[in-house]
Amino acid sequence: MITVIAIVTDGLVYAAWLFVVAIGLTLIFGVMKILNVAHGAFYAFGAYAAATAIGLYFDRGWPVVGGYLAIATAAIAIGLLMGYILERVFLRRVYGKDEVVVVLITYALFLILEDVLILIWGTDGRSAYQPYTEAGSFTVGGLPLSVYDIGLVGFAALLAIAASYTIKKTTFGRLLTAVIYDRETAAAFGVDVSRVYTVTFLVGAVLGALGGALTAPKISVTPGLGVEVIVLAFAVVAIGGMGSMEGALVGALIVGLFRAGAVHLIPQLELFSIYAVMALVLVFRPQGLFSRAQPRKI
């Protein structure tokens, strides 16, 4: 029984983390048709910014609860700054260009930003564990669980609800949907596509940074952490369907639960399980589980 509890909770925690990381990636792809490799850099900068903010905050002996606010503030600030610079300086110039060119540009930006990160923060790892350790733990069925981890599951659930509400119930969401379906038609109807792109990229960047910022209290923040994440995020997005938020959620859940099951039951297959699921899904649905049917353009 304890193993079942462990698989479910571990799967949910891992899925929550994956979803927070992947949702920004899939949002940018869905709206802008950009496979943004630089998303890994948003994640890494978010983690470093949060680690720095947490360090500054807790060094002053301020209350623990404010530390979580420091994480969010750091992520939003760095996400907005990076997103704005990248979109204005680089991506705006290549909208409408071949997707391969855009991917190469984001890949180049990712590599450059990895070095920028080292220039700013150095090569030494950074620790910012207080928000994780101070949150404490509780026990379910004999299994100790971290409050921070379960909080992450709650946050991911709220994020999914907020994303769904925004897309379906708000004016901006409807504009977004119009651009997703057909950019040119949306523009013909007076939608300011350029503005939609800018806002989308900024939101995606903030979500990527938030993923890193929320992970920072759990890990030793070191250069190179964005590389690991971007590969996993791509796997999740590919399973769910490129550009689909529901797909990102379901993809994250599938990967999270399969991985947790593998760790507990057949640990040798941990890594294999993630990519085996991806391969299996893509064999039967190459467009992913939730990808929309594409209108044929003549």
Place this chain on the structure above:
Amino acid sequence: MQGMTASAWWVRKVSVAALLAAMPAVAGAQTAPAVPPVKLGLVTFLTGPAAGPFGIPGRNSAEIMIEMLNAGKVPAPYATAGLAGATIVPKFVDEAGSSANQVTEFRNLVQRDGMNAVVGYISSGNCLAVAPVAEELKALTVFWDCGTPRIFEERPLKYVFRATPHATMDNVAAARYVLKKFPDLASFSGINQNYAWGQDSWRDFVAAMKALAPKATVDKELLPKLFAGEFGAEISALLTTNSKVVHSSFWDGDLESFIVQSGARGLPARSTMVYTAGETAMFRLGAKIPDGTIIGARGPHGVMAPDTPLNRWFRQVYEDRFATAPTYPAYHMAQSILGLKAAWEKAAAAKGGQQPAIDDVVKAFEGIEFEGPSAKIRMAIGNGHQGIADIAYGSFRFNKAEGKPEIVDIVRYPAECVNPPANMTSTAWLEAGMPGAKCN
């Protein structure tokens, strides 16, 4: 000579003659064959997750050792300048990237940059990839930190040396220390990174436990990928066992992340953790490491090092320069460079003080014994290419009164107690029950 007196003419002639006579001496002094510098390639992680805890301490150690050796300021027996009088000119290369990339960089160092020797590599995967290329290029190569025992066990190597003992020593000593603490241990688990270092470490620990405590069984055997960072599921899996001991050869950010995540979920309250490379994290994490955690330093390094003049000097110059204590990677780098110097100067002495050829250094390096900052190294196994040394293990304690971490209950194991003999591979020795081990 118009307008010049006879005496003035003679003065001038004598002066010119004297000048001409002196010229060969001056010219000779200017062109006397200077000792050419020794170009030394140094490969270590300068970026990436392994840079902070491993690569940078190694680089820092190399920086001060080379500077001090060139200035002749290292205490005896290394007080002579450079390598037999030749100035060491270092070139640092980042170890980050794939093994294939490291092979390319190694070729560049040897073939393009003309390095006389290379001291390099933290990752066992990189050592395994570079070793055959070093042989192909006949390039003197000293591995300074990678731990896999397979380097010299899978094939004989001529140009490759490793002055730091391999992982078998770490894990045999860990098993001995664990059984000293828990003589009736019924079961244990392990979490190690899924590549050469992690797999070899776990294999050796299990084999040593089987030899020393045949009734102890393995509960969980976890091998997450390198640099995974997130270990929630693995910690749950370990929490569902009854293991009194959990073995881990984690290093870098994975080590620190695992310590924090497992601590927050109470794993150390159920199982005593054994970190064979834990010393690198003790100053960075301090009180985050639970008291009683068993800590290794891949040798008698750092706070477990003996108080010798060479060690005191090394710690002092390192702390003065970098404002932090040297951890074991710094020791590994220092002893690798000192091993190279010992071999170089032995070869030079055999040639009457002349600079030796690389093949002379290779010959001198085989089977050499030399003093490291923390232990005597004997190149006793791997056909004289692999060093062995004593090792120490201890238990972590955070000294709240002084606000600093410390290691207590330190036990030292002689080299022959924890290393295979020259005529056996690690695996064969462990499977045979460690015959010939001398622990007293």
